[in-house]
Amino acid sequence: MVCRKGVESIDILLTLLYLFIFPGFIFLFAFSLFTEYLDRKIYARMQRRVGPPFLQPFADLVKLSAKEDVVPENAERFMFTAAPIIGLAAIFAAFLYLPIVSSTGLHSFNGDLIVVLYLLTIPTLAMFLGGWYSGNVFGQKGGMRVASLLFSYEIPFFLTLLTPALIEGSWKMADIVTFEITHPLVFIISFLGFVIGLIALQGKLERLPFDIPEAETEIVAGPLVEYSGRRLALFRLARDAEMVVGAGLLAVVFLAGPEPIVHLEPVYLSWIVGALVFLAKTLFVIFLLILIKSAVARIRTDQMISFAYKWLIPLTLVQIFIAIIVRFLGGI
Amino acid sequence: MFKGLVKWARIKSPWILHMNCGSCNGCDIEILAALIPRLDAERFGVLLKGSPRHADVLVCTGPVTKQMKERLKRVYDQMPEPKFVVVVGQCGSSGGIYQGAYGVEGGIDKVIPVNAYIPGCPPRPDAIADGLIKLLASIAKGGNP
Structure with a gap:
């Protein structure tokens, strides 16, 4: 009995470690800031600039947190404050379901892919609400743009992330990851989806070329126009964390996440290797995102919507059709 | 220790807001030239922001016209504390050749408190960058310049 108690307390300790330190909140916090640094630095290098120093995102965060707390007269105080917190909380919750150290995350169940997809939609909604309740015309305009563009990218994003699930026949990220590593042909079949x-x-x-909601030259800063101080800091952190989680999700679903797992003797060692593989894949996806950002300019709202409906969604349907045929032919 | 951290962050990340209070556009072009990739203000953490709510440093140009006086005050009030004001150009510093004109209030410091002046007509881009860095150095020493 005593022995059992000891084991349980160690499990609780490990769970807390997972939740709060690695790969939980503190790690996500640090990694998001590092991602922002990488984003700005590579962007600067591609423009032949030197770029910001390493601790720049951290300095921005600290400075914003120490600034005066302003709530505009026209803003609705409760929603104005709640919006960034809701967005950040949803992102942090989504991160916990990603399989990072091993093929099962903290808690793996059938349908966790869909839960993560829905949790990743909430920050967009928070952005819209924050802009809408800030009581500024530019903020409301930006909020409307956020909401109206939601459908143009959300449908292809949802559908394309479901193709590996269709090939494999499971909504569980752990199953998808292990299936992909045993059947490498999936990578080729789902390349279009990636x-x-x-x-x-x-x-x-909302990065280039789709930064229409924020369009600095048109509507100042979009939904964030009235945000200052720590609320703005939370929104910026949520944006960076969303980039990490989004890239991590792509790395898990299309690039097999932490696999191939090397089974080493103390189980901690294989967890560390798994986390390193996951991080390398995530950084690869983030690098591709930065490349897109530095290569293109902003497009108009109507151009984005027609691009999404004329190209992205039909191509996604083609990808799904391929997946269904593969499944019909008896899998791979 | 926490105070030191905040001070360090403040020096490392000055976000600027550019405002033209009636300038001839000469200084404004030079401010834009100070932000080009060649000088790369982002090395010092400088970002040009569109909204006064995001900004720490208000960079003003030109003599304040009577039309612009109220707007300048309002933009200054919209910025969250702590905030700093840098004046670029001769006209902004003292009114310049527009001193005493019927539509002109005078220099920027007649309307809002100013932390640093960068003289010149117009000042060179590197002079503007240097002025901003001197402002940051004076914040580092503590107290207002």
């Missing part, structure tokens, strides 16, 4: 997912993720993160 490209579509990359473009749709760029739209989801």
Whole structure:
């Protein structure tokens, strides 16, 4: 009995470690800031600039947190404050379901892929609400743009992430990951889906060429126009964390996440290797996102919607059709 | 220690807001030239922001016209504390050749408190960058310049 108690307490300790330190909140926090640094640095190098120093995102965060707390007169105080917190909380929750150290995450169940997809939609909604309740015309305009562009990238993003699930026949990310590593042909079949997912993720993160909601030259800063101080810091952190989680999701679903797992004797060692593989794949996806950002300019709202409906969604349907045929022919 | 951290962050990440209060556009072009890739202001953490709510440093140009006086005050009030004001150009510093004109209020410091002046008509882009860095250095020393 005593022995059992000891084992349980160790499990609780490990779970807490997973939740809060690695790969939980603190790690995600640090990795998001590092991603922002990478984003700005590579972007700068591609423009033949030197770029910001390493601790720049951290300095921005600290500075914003120490600034005066302003709530505009026209803003609705509760929603104005709640919006960034809701967005950040949804992202952090989504991160816990990703399989990072091994093929099962903290808690793996049938349908966790769909849960992560829905959790990743919430920050967009928070952005819209924050802009809408800030009581500024530019904020409301930006909020409307966020909401109206939602459908143009969300449909291809959802559909394309479901193709590996269709090939495999399970909504569980752990199953998808292990299936992909035993059947490498899936990578070739779902390559088109990966490209579509990359473009749709760029739209989801509101980065170039889809930064229409924020369009600095048109509507100042879009939904964030009235945000200052720590609320703005939370929104920026949520944006960076969303980039990490979105890229991580693509890496899990299309690039087999932490696999191939090397089984080493103390189980901790194989977890560390798994996490390193996962990080390498995530950084690869993030690098592709930065390449897209530095290569293109902003497009108009109507151009984005017609691009999504004329190209992205038909191509996604082609990808799904391929997946169904593969399944019909008896799998791979 | 926490205070030191905040001070370090403040020096490392000055986000600027550019405002033209009636300038002839000469200084404004030079400010834009100070932000080009060749000088790369992002090395020092400088970002040009569109909204006064995001900004830490207000970079003003030109003599304040009577039309612009209220707007300048309002933009200054919209910025969250702590905030700093840098004036670029001769006209902004003292009114310049527009001193005493019927539609002109005078220099920027007649309307809002100013932390740093960058003289010149117009100042060179590297002078503007240097002025901003001197402002940051004076914040590092503590107290207002």
